[in-house]
Amino acid sequence: MRCYVQSLTLAQFRSHARARVLADGRPVALFGPNGAGKTNLLEAVSMLSPGRGLRRAGADDLARRPAGLGWKIRAEVQGSDGTHEIETAAPPGQSRSVRIDGKLTPQLALGRVLAMLWLTPAMDRLWTEGAEGRRRFLDRMVMSFLPDHAEAVLTYERAMRERNRLLRDQIGDDAWYGALEHQMSESGAQITANRRTALLALAEATTGAQTAFPAAELSLTGPDDSPQPDTVADLRAALAEGRRRDMAAGRSLSGPHRADLGAVYAAKGQPAALCSTGEQKALLISMVLANARALMARRGLAPVLLLDEVAAHLDADRRAALYDEVLALDVQAWMTGTGQELFAGTGHRLQGLRVTQAEGISAIEEKELP
Amino acid sequence: MSPPTEPGEIDALIAQVARLPGLGPRSARRLVLHLVRRRAQVLDPLARALARVAEAARECSLCGNISTSEICPICTDPRRASGEICVVEEVSDLWAMERGGAFCGRYHVLGGTLSALDAIGPEDLRIPALVNRVRDEGISEVILALNATVDGQTTAHYIAEMLEPCGVRVSALAQGVPMGGELDYLDDGTIGAALRARKTL
Numbered sequence: 367m368r369c370y371v372q373s374l375t376l377a378q379f380r381s382h383a384r385a386r387v388l389a390d391g392r393p394v395a396l397f398g399p400n401g402a403g404k405t406n407l408l409e410a411v412s413m414l415s416p417g418r419g420l421r422r423a424g425a426d427d428l429a430r431r432p433a434g435l436g437w438k439i440r441a442e443v444q445g446s447d448g449t450h451e452i453e454t455a456a457p458p459g460q461s462r463s464v465r466i467d468g469k470l471t472p473q474l475a476l477g478r479v480l481a482m483l484w485l486t487p488a489m490d491r492l493w494t495e496g497a498e499g500r501r502r503f504l505d506r507m508v509m510s511f512l513p514d515h516a517e518a519v520l521t522y523e524r525a526m527r528e529r530n531r532l533l534r535d536q537i538g539d540d541a542w543y544g545a546l547e548h549q550m551s552e553s554g555a556q557i558t559a560n561r562r563t564a565l566l567a568l569a570e571a572t573t574g575a576q577t578a579f580p581a582a583e584l585s586l587t588g589p590d591d592s593p594q595p596d597t598v599a600d601l602r603a604a605l606a607e608g609r610r611r612d613m614a615a616g617r618s619l620s621g622p623h624r625a626d627l628g629a630v631y632a633a634k635g636q637p638a639a640l641c642s643t644g645e646q647k648a649l650l651i652s653m654v655l656a657n658a659r660a661l662m663a664r665r666g667l668a669p670v671l672l673l674d675e676v677a678a679h680l681d682a683d684r685r686a687a688l689y690d691e692v693l694a695l696d697v698q699a700w701m702t703g704t705g706q707e708l709f710a711g712t713g714h715r716l717q718g719l720r721v722t723q724a725e726g727i728s729a730i731e732e733k734e735l736p
Numbered sequence: 737m738s739p740p741t742e743p744g745e746i747d748a749l750i751a752q753v754a755r756l757p758g759l760g761p762r763s764a765r766r767l768v769l770h771l772v773r774r775r776a777q778v779l780d781p782l783a784r785a786l787a788r789v790a791e792a793a794r795e796c797s798l799c800g801n802i803s804t805s806e807i808c809p810i811c812t813d814p815r816r817a818s819g820e821i822c823v824v825e826e827v828s829d830l831w832a833m834e835r836g837g838a839f840c841g842r843y844h845v846l847g848g849t850l851s852a853l854d855a856i857g858p859e860d861l862r863i864p865a866l867v868n869r870v871r872d873e874g875i876s877e878v879i880l881a882l883n884a885t886v887d888g889q890t891t892a893h894y895i896a897e898m899l900e901p902c903g904v905r906v907s908a909l910a911q912g913v914p915m916g917g918e919l920d921y922l923d924d925g926t927i928g929a930a931l932r933a934r935k936t937l
Contacts, residue, residue, distance in 0.1 A: 514924055524886040531852035539858065542850060545893035549886060 367667045369480050370698035371411055372442040372449070378430040379437040380406035385728045390717060391444070393692050393699040395709040395735060398721035403728055404702040407721065408484070408672045410439050411700055413454050413462070415482040416473040416509075416516055420672060425456035434458050445479040446667045452479065477513035481661055482506075483654050484672035490679070493638040493646050497589065497626040504586075504627045507657050508564040510669055515560045522553040526618050533609075534616045543609055550621060551602035557622040558596050561586055568653065571660035578687030579652035580645065582638065585628040594625050629653075647679045651688060658695050671699040677708040686711055710736045746772070798869070800845030800862055802827050810834075816842050819876040823866065823895065825849055825883060833881065841879075844869065849887040850894055861891070863898060870902050877905040884911055 374387045381403040387394075396404045409428075412419040419428075429437045438455035456462040464473050483506060492499050508515045529546045532539070565584050572581045588594040595601040604620040605612075612618050629638040629649060638649055651673075658669050671692070677685050689712050692699045701716075703709065709716055718735040721728065746768060754764035771779040789804070796808035803809060810816055820841030824830050830843050846861040858864070870878060878899060882888040896906045912930030913919065919927065 517925065521886055525890065528850075528852045528886070528890065535852070537852070537857070541894050541897040542852075542858065542890075544897055545850070545890045548893045549889055 367446050368444060368696060368698075369446060369668050370444050370670060371414065371480075371700075372444060374407070374410060375440040376407075376410050377438045378433055378435045379410055379428060379439060380430060381723060382406060382410075382728045383430060383433075383726055385730055387719065387730055389698065391698060392715065392717040393689070393697070393701065395706070395712065395716045395718050396700065396702045396721055397704065397706045397708065397718070400704065402721040402723045404721050405486075405674050407730075408674050408700055408702060411441075411670065412482065412484060412672055413439055414441055414443065414452055414476060414480055414670075416476045420484045420486050420674070421488075425462045426459065428456065429458065436460070443480055446481075446665075450479050452476070474513070474516050477509055477516060481510040481665075481667060481669035482672065483510060483657055483669050484674070485650055485654055485676060486672075486674040487678065489650060490643065490647060492650065493629065493641070497624075500627040501623075501625060504561060504564070507568070507653070508560050510657060510661055511564050511567060511664060512560050515557070518553045518556040518560065522550055522557055522622065525549040525553065526621070526623060529605075529612075530617045533613050533618070536613060540609075544606070547602055547605040550605060550618075551598045554601045554622045555596065555598040558586070558594060558601075558625070561622070561625070562596075567660040567664055568656050571656040571663060572652075575656065575659060577652065577655060577691060578684060579648050579655060579691075581632040582649045582653055583630040583632045584653075585630075587626050587628055588620070589624045589626060591626075591628070594622070595620060644679045644681075648684065651676070655691055655695065658697050662695070668695065668697040671697055673699055673701045675703065676701050677703045689716065706733065706735055799830075799843045800827070800847060801830055801843060810842055816840060817873075818842075819874065820879060821866070821869065821873075821875050821877075822879045822881050824881050825888065825891075829881065839879075846891065849882065849885075849891040851887050858894065858898075863895060866895065867898055867902070870899060870904050875904055877907060880906065880908045882908070 368391065370391045371389055372391070373389065376382045376385045381401070385403070385407070387407065396407060398404055409419050409421055409423075413428075418424070429435065436455065436457040438453070441452045443450055443452055451467055453465040454462055462473075464471055464476060466475060466479065489499065489503065492503060505515065505519065525546050529543065529550065532542060532546070565586060568584060586594055595604045601621060605618070608618075608620050630636065631638060631641050631645060631649060638646055641649065654671060658671065661667060661669050676688065680688065685708065689709070693715055701709075706718060706720070709718065712735050714734060716735055718733045720731050720733045723729070750761070750764045750768050753759060753767055754761045759767070771782065792804035793802060794804070794806070795801070796803055796806075796811055798807055798811045801808040801810060818841040821844050822833060822839055822841060823844045823846060824833065825846055825848060827845055830845055833839055833843070844862065844866050846863065848856055848861055850856060850858065850861065869875065878895070880892045880895060882892045892908055899906055910933045912926065912933050913922065922930075
């Protein structure tokens with residue numbers, strides 16, 4: 367099933383007082399000068415998935431300044447089970463609400479309408495920075511396969527926050543810890559199992575794939591390459607044994623919230639963190655493409671890809687290869703670049719949209735690409 | 737639009753009524769007007785009932801239910817000494833259970849759930865009292881009717897652990913398809929829970 371965004375209307379969102387994009391299902395190439403609001407359009411699309419979007423911004427930061435009127439996004443999407451109208455908005459000072467087909471729903475329901483993956487320039491340092499970004503990247507891929515993953519994560523985090531509070535307050539009630547660890551170990555083991563399922567699906571989609579991008583061998587470990595407690599019983603035992611140590615640290619030190627995603631550039635046998643900047647980017651692109659292929663194979667649905675400034679760090683051949691692979695996958699990818707020459711050679715195969723802004727008014731016009 | 741003049745005491749009554757759950761200033765004004773116009777039929781009996789409840793309402797010292805006596809009618813009714821205690825979070829949950837009339841044992845109201853973040857610990861709930869009751873009243877089964885939230889389930893596991901030395905059977909309400917419910921409209925988690933709790937026909 368092809369899933370894509372058909373129309374997108376923004377009101378008071380970031381730099382756009384008002385903007386409307388009509389997409390016909392082809393991959394979208396957004397180009398225009400710096401500050402025209404290209405990434406803001408991508409961010410608006412990312413708000414059609416659960417969570418805080420591709421910049422992880424708070425609801426208030428998304429509102430156009432200085433108006434302070436709050437913001438609203440309306441979209442028509444072709445989802446896994448037909449066309450849906452999605453509306454998401456946040457009045458000033460309030461958290462964002464989501465309506466699907468006019469009905470108020472929890473954010474998590476968005477994950478069942480569209481699968482969405484993204485790459486941003488901030489993720490260029492994903493392999494060299496802390497494990498948190500890699501976990502988030504992994505969990506987004508997991509959610510594309512298993513939308514219910516988000517609920518396990520929420521249950522786990524909620525119980526962990528409670529446990530961390532007990533640890534910080536130096537409370538020594540074993541039964542209370544036991545009750546929280548019971549829930550952490552059940553949801554935590556589910557999280558780890560989901561992550562392993564997703565990694566397996568990615569590995570299957572990588573083996574033998576025709577792609578210009580380097581294959582990554584992925585692994586799931588605990589912090590500092592320690593083994594990750596997998597089963598409910600193991601996790602429960604690890605938490606119970608770690609109470610004294612955790613109390614000294616004031617937080618929970620074992621569990622899936624400490625897991626790390628390891629990647630090795632398969633052809634060279636080199637850990638991703640030691641690869642060149644361009645190679646690291648290529649690995650990320652390779653994973654996102656593998657994820658899209660795996661989703662088609664497993665769930666029969668195509669994700670929406672948001673590739674911000676993806677042309678940076680890629681030479682002309684790799685760029686052409688990326689566009690070819692996106693087109694071969696038949697997914698709607700939203701890609702940005704400053705000039706249309708970055709999309710040279712794609713012609714009418716991509717939907718070219720030029721984004722400009724003058725005196726606070728955004729203009730988005732369709733342009734044929736070279 | 738508010739009436740041009742309202743004597744101070746009626747104003748104060750309207751303000752009090754508007755603080756009740758489900759009522760706002762406009763419905764409060766309509767309600768107070770209704771009371772004042774039907775003094776004998778509505779206002780006086782209501783005022784007397786309110787005064788009596790204000791005088792007598794208290795928490796049952798055994799189960800935490802609200803009634804007008806030291807021990808509530810459920811705890812004093814010998815027919816309800818079935819050896820079963822149903823544990824609920826709030827009095828409203830107890831009244832909801834009673835509405836159905838399906839349970840003929842006694843209750844225990846916790847007065848909330850464990851929540852480290854809200855600084856509610858076991859001693860703030862009526863958990864020690866529950867353990868004493870189970871020990872003293874010869875209870876054979878404790879039924880945990882707690883919400884299916886993280887806090888509710890943490891509290892359930894905690895109570896189960898506390899009751900383990902008593903050797904009493906501890907059970908929890910089933911989760912699944914509601915009466916008259918259609919599978920089509922249920923979320924995946926509920927269907928999964930219903931499937932796990934299936935029974936032989």
